[in-house]
Amino acid sequence: MPPAISVIVPVYNTGDVLEATIKSVICQTFNDFELILVDDGSTDGSGRICDEFAEKDPRIKVVHKSNGGICQARNVGIELSKSKYITFCDHDDFYSPFILEKEYDTITRENVDIVVAGKTVIQGNKKTTYGLSGLYTKKDIQGNLLLLLESNVINNVWNILYRRDIVGNIRFDESLKFGQEDYKFNYCLLRSVNSIFFIKDPLYTHVVRKGLSTSSKTYKELIPALIDTNNDLYSLIEEMTEDNQISYGQYVNVQGACIHTCLIYTVKTGVNFKEFKSVAEMLRCKGKFKNHGNDKSKLKYYVAYVLFYKKHYRLLFLLYKVFACKR
DSSP: OOOSEEEEEEESSOTTHHHHHHHHHHTOSOOOEEEEEEEESOSSSHHHHHHHHHHHOTTEEEEEEOOOOHHHHHHHHHHHOOSSEEEEOOTTOEEOTTHHHHHHHHHHHHTOSEEEEEEEEEETTEEEEEOOOEEEEHHHHHHTHHHHHHTTSSSOSTTEEEEHHHHTTOOOOTTOOSSOHHHHHHHHHHTTOOEEEEEEEEEEEEEOOTTTSGGGSOHHHHHHHHHHHHHHHHHHHHHHSGGGOOOHHHHHHHHHHHHHHHHHHHHHTTOOHHHHHHHHHHHHHHSOOOOOOOOOOSHHHHHHHHHHHTTOHHHHHHHHHHHHHTO
């Protein structure tokens, strides 16, 4: 009989942190799970560490493969998994000892499609906690979609327990090499999700580490993925919002956020104005951007949105250079 939960961990050159990550998974108060470690062509001994843990714990399965990226590694794990429920953990993050127990008890008791736990994100000396609580039906999801997305709790996969039949044939986009893969996976999934239960407790700790996390990749590499994700998000909101209408406020939030993120990231690479302008023009060409009026949203997104449409690129460039220096 298969275990209740499959925990999938893609592993690539994670160094000494890997042992602590694996221990945080195997030391759960809930024991009915399999841990699938997908060694994605590690060259630093991470694969050996996986094998050593597997020799001591029959719940652990190890797959060694040539390097293909985090999306491919997770997809391999999904194909190998046998459980009714699937979840993920990154190779340099940490589970609370109670996360699997609380998520499993909730998903079986509430009979929902997915359970989302709160999370703590650590970047340098900054620690931020995110979380929501309670049941959201399909109608609740549709009526509060933008709020849910802005809450930053359903934008990752590693704090979520998924029912296997909801995942179905959805897989990670292996063309995404530099981030945004979690967003796209969940955006695809939300179209078929009928119920979500949120646990506010921060049961997952995500640590942003230079050189390990995909979020630490260079901003130039992230920009195409950001544009594609923004387009997916707009399509999702358009499909799921009641009467297929997006308010001006929603539109400014979504599109302004993409414009702001892409352009501030571009400035942080140290580009000159000519290069900055080329990114802005690429945004205009490839994104689903339209001028939907002047309904104000979050100030920084609204400013980016208005200046972008009026093609005040030099002013944007100067503003973001000042903004980037202060962060």
